[in-house]
Amino acid sequence: xxxxxxxxxxxxxxxxxxxxxxxxxxxxxxxxxxxxxxxxxxxxxxxxxxxxxxxxxxxxxxxxxxxxxxxxxxxxxxxxxxxxxxxxxxxxxxxxxxxxxxxxxxxxxxxxxxxxxxxxxxxxxxxxxxxxxxxxxxxxxxxxxxxxxxxxxxxxxxxxxxxxxxxxxxxxxxxxxxxxxxxxxxxxxx
Numbered sequence: 001x002x003x004x005x006x007x008x009x010x011x012x013x014x015x016x017x018x019x020x021x022x023x024x025x026x027x028x029x030x031x032x033x034x035x036x037x038x039x040x041x042x043x044x045x046x047x048x049x050x051x052x053x054x055x056x057x058x059x060x061x062x063x064x065x066x067x068x069x070x071x072x073x074x075x076x077x078x079x080x081x082x083x084x085x086x087x088x089x090x091x092x093x094x095x096x097x098x099x100x101x102x103x104x105x106x107x108x109x110x111x112x113x114x115x116x117x118x119x120x121x122x123x124x125x126x127x128x129x130x131x132x133x134x135x136x137x138x139x140x141x142x143x144x145x146x147x148x149x150x151x152x153x154x155x156x157x158x159x160x161x162x163x164x165x166x167x168x169x170x171x172x173x174x175x176x177x178x179x180x181x182x183x184x185x186x187x188x189x190x
Contacts, residue, residue: 025051026160026182033161033181036069041077045070049086056093064093064103065168065180068110075117084122091129100137102180103130105167151188153177159184 032047052066071086114123169177
């Protein structure tokens with residue numbers, strides 16, 4: 001009988017509150033992103049809502065991003081009231097998960113998207129909600145700026161298929177970042 005020495009498990013760079021989501025959820029997330037990209041807004045919104053609610057219930061830090069996606073999908077599908085409600089809930093979750101810096105980075109694009117769709121009143125209300133949250137919140141702890149402007153990430157996350165934006169990922173080092181949707185580590189290039 002030959003005994004093999006067990007190698008220690010590789011420690012992942014997920015700190016407290018930065019757990020990746022499970023494989024089944026990543027498969028569902030990949031499907032939701034594909035549905036969103038194909039313009040199947042209603043189906044995508046349903047998938048994102050299930051994932052967002054589960055992430056919120058389990059305390060996963062991806063919950064705010066998932067609620068943003070479900071809100072965007074509902075708005076694209078013409079369900080403005082539900083979509084805006086999800087966006088407001090996402091803003092609250094950014095505060096609860098202490099992701100204020102990430103919210104400040106996402107804020108201009110989020111408000112701009114609402115205004116481009118002619119939702120000026122909703123954009124002002126959401127911007128006011130974000131402003132109120134920023135006034136009440138301590139300094140952000142969880143998000144960080146990209147290490148340099150020369151870093152390039154893949155366009156989509158290899159795990160879940162979500163769009164990777166330099167202002168939405170969590171940076172671990174100058175070339176390693178976590179996907180905002182699934183928490184998978186993505187390697188960048190310079």
